[in-house]
Amino acid sequence: MADLSAPSEYSDTERTIFDAALQVFAREGRNGARMQGIADAADINKAMLHYYFRDKRTLYENVFAYTVRQFMASFDISLTEAPTFAETLRVFIDGYVDFVRTHDAAMRLMVQENLAGGTLLGEHMREATKTDRTPPSILVNTIEDAVEAGEIRPVDPHHAVLTVISTCLYFFVARPTVQILHPPAERDWDAFVEERKDHLFDLIYRGLAPRD
């Protein structure tokens, strides 16, 4: 499996700073984050941040660019062609939920950038698809193929993909709200996540199944 956080060409110190910055930017946002907060999280002093990454903007852009690449690659990682569409879907849901679960800060950073208008998204997504040539359209293609093979009913593949992503991702975004309104999710979040994989596969697969 690929590295969970910082790019591999980084030194140990760079990785530490990178990981700390990711956490703080994800929580506080691009402008809300404080260099002192990042320094504290990395357990170093402020001057070191500027030694390794010129300024706040440079640090943010490095973190964000890598986050975008991770997210683009996540589709490819979670999608493994199985004999049936049902199995492919099941594996994708499990894999994508696990991806988001283990990349919580990266996910929150992506959402932050979207909420802020997504001005940085366009260029970095283009850059990421160029480097890793893993557009999320492979997922769209998978749905299209399943429709053509008659494994699922005719649906707009873009909406179907968006629905899968939404359901696998949003409950992490709204985790505090979910935990307030649903005490079992508060008591044992991991169990709730596993439950959710089952629920989502059942609901989405039946929702896509052909008429009888």
Add this chain to the structure above:
Amino acid sequence: MADLSAPSEYSDTERTIFDAALQVFAREGRNGARMQGIADAADINKAMLHYYFRDKRTLYENVFAYTVRQFMASFDISLTEAPTFAETLRVFIDGYVDFVRTHDAAMRLMVQENLAGGTLLGEHMREATKTDRTPPSILVNTIEDAVEAGEIRPVDPHHAVLTVISTCLYFFVARPTVQILHPPAERDWDAFVEERKDHLFDLIYRGLAPRD
């Protein structure tokens, strides 16, 4: 229909400030937002902000408290009991999507607070349910009733509700990403939203339907 933005007891100037603050907080987050930015958006000077709302924290709490109340009420507004569960679901999806579409900034503010850890969520949600006695559990109850009546198969109602909310809401959160990856959504967002209502009802209703 209820007021779209600020509490009705506000004066014109207070409303202007309130609306501007909502927009900026929704975009930049609680800490990322700048008082100067809010003043600019309201087309007044900074001193006026402090004249009407003591300080940044007070302004934020006023905006956030109102936003929470709107969101709690949104379930009640969108949910009208229809003869069949299918109709109830259809009307809810249409209503809730429209609610989010017309309360975009409020929605983004809720998400921001969740991403930041949701520390203010608990108290304000309790307060809102006390005032307006409209807990989102009415939705859960609707699903439970439909299960008991045999209108849909047995499902965990909490997961089902979370799935409906996710799919109706998340594509607004990720709108910049969606528009980059799917050009038709960029060209005509409103048409895309309408398409999505149809897709969501079809997929979710079939997903919940009883075995034949």
Add this chain to the structure above:
DNA sequence: GTCTATATCTCGATAGAC
């Protein structure tokens, strides 16, 4: 590479004229 001290600037908040 690491740390202390400090320069520079931005931001929230207030004073006080009108």
Add this chain to the structure above:
DNA sequence: GTCTATCGAGATATAGAC
């Protein structure tokens, strides 16, 4: 109620010793 000017805290960033 509205505006200009400004204070003081806290933030980014750098200088320079080690």
